[in-house]
Amino acid sequence: MHTPKLRTLNIIGAGNLGRTLARLWSERGVFRVGNICNRTLASATDATAFIGAGAPVADIQSMAPADFWLIAVADDHIEAVAAELAIRLQSANAEAQSTGATPVVFHCSGALSSSALTACAPAKIASAHPVHSFADPERSVNSLAGTFVALEGDALAREYLEGMFAQLDCTSITLSPEQKVLYHTGSVIACNYLTVLMDLSLQTFAAAGIDENTARKLLEPIVLQTAKNNFALGPENALTGPLARGDLQTVTRQLGALTEVAKTQPQAAPPPLADIYRLLGKAALPMATRAGLDSAVAHNFQTLFDNPPQVNPSQAKL
Ligand SMILES: NC(=O)c1ccc[n+]([C@@H]2O[C@H](COP(=O)([O-])OP(=O)(O)OC[C@H]3O[C@@H](n4cnc5c(N)ncnc54)[C@H](OP(=O)(O)O)[C@@H]3O)[C@@H](O)[C@H]2O)c1
Structure with missing residues (x-):
């Protein structure tokens, strides 16, 4: 019997939100967590310990290819990090094309639309905002179920992410880019x-x-x-x-x-x-x-x- 390949998730910015989602997705077998990149290697190592999976790396250019990329840094830095990631994706482009896979890049900001990730095209870009307060990751892993997630961006990326969040018992809604700030x-x-x-x-x-x-x-x-x-x-x-x-x-x-x-x-x-x-x-x-x-x-x-x-x-x- 053919077993579908487990998709890989790389994370840039595994802070309160990033490490919570990664742990839940990893525990439920939704993603295989690949590389984690934070500002410091020590923080990325700490995040992998919390997630219980993944490998810390010191910088974005050292990250291995992945099917999904979550950029979960503070909103004001998402665009700059996306520009850095675009360079990494370009160098991995030939490999991705040979397998026919186009990666999905998404962020979780409530206020920004997926256009903050435009630099990463031709990757499929989206935003997925969980309406949840990630004040304490340990509490959030136990209380995320039942949360609503606002999706916006590329239709196929939204479809994938809706499925990924459904496996965390979250319900998705779709917004237009214009609706996001208000x-x-x-x-x-x-x-x-x-x-x-x-x-x-x-x-x-x-x-x-x-x-x-x-x-x-x-x-x-x-x-x-x-x-x-x-x-x-x-x-x-x-x-x-x-x-x-x-x-x-x-x-x-x-x-x-x-x-x-x-x-x-x-x-x-x-x-x-x-x-x-x-x-x-x-x-x-x-x-x-x-x-x-x-x-x-x-x-x-x-x-x-x-x-x-x-x-x-x-x-x-x-
Ligand atoms: N917190 C919430 O309640 C909540 C709710 C919904 C959506 N969100 C969204 O989730 C995203 C992340 O928020 P958060 O509260 O999880 O932030 P956070 O706890 O401050 O974590 C941010 C992480 O990004 C890392 N980082 C910052 N700049 C970086 C860079 N240039 N390269 C690599 N890593 C970098 C930080 O690394 P260090 O650890 O090394 O400093 C930290 O681990 C934001 O877009 C926010 O709008 C948050």
Whole structure:
């Protein structure tokens, strides 16, 4: 019986994302991991240890031929690395043509399209963005299943990659090159800036004298519940709190307290908490109004956010 040849995957940039995908693909027998090239040989060696497969090399020109090439360096360096890889592919071109195989080169950036890889033509080029936060590869290998992957680029490359990601229990969607920047910005706002909001929240608790450990414990159930409500009900119906209730005095006192915090912590990096609170409050108003907030009350909130109050310190306790 004919057994199809296991395809080889080379990786340039086996950091958080690259080593996670490589380990899963290797463990599931989807790819044979070939060469790994990072900025340093030590880092590439570390990546192969994590992946449990592959051979580290010191530079791109020393990499062996492969069927698939993943460029998983930081976005700003993808184009330059692709130009280096193009030189390597040209020197391997005759070999590839003799076997009739055209390699696939892909990156995993959410914001960039496959055009960042144009230098690698005639290789088939694509981008494949997993909508997942690869903060810790060990956690990601156990939590990637169920992730969506946005594919864009050459049709055959997309077809291959859809199959490769399906074997990691990921579901693919297809985007046009024009959609990518705003699509990715949407994920950044919901995911990365949620983390920033958490940090701002913890700063506010700290200003009230509540330590981070306690604050994280008390926030966890309500933040998780809020996230679930957002997906079950939609943001409009998930919004609760003083603004949604029309409690103008409470919001005024909170804004005053944050303004006081900024005064007592001049070393805090701008923008101050009060400015962020006002901006988010303004952003919440149209949604709160659609959800039933009286338009006259919404107007009073708008005036408050446009003209922050002079603070009476006695009212500003958090
Ligand atoms: N992290 C996420 O949550 C996430 C999610 C979706 C998509 N992505 C995308 O995945 C890609 C990689 O992100 P990441 O978070 O995995 O980055 P990362 O953890 O910073 O890893 C980047 C890797 O690239 C290597 N590198 C940098 N410049 C290089 C060069 N010139 N030649 C060879 N190797 C080089 C680094 O080597 P050293 O180790 O030697 O420094 C490092 O191993 C990006 O396009 C990003 O947009 C990331």
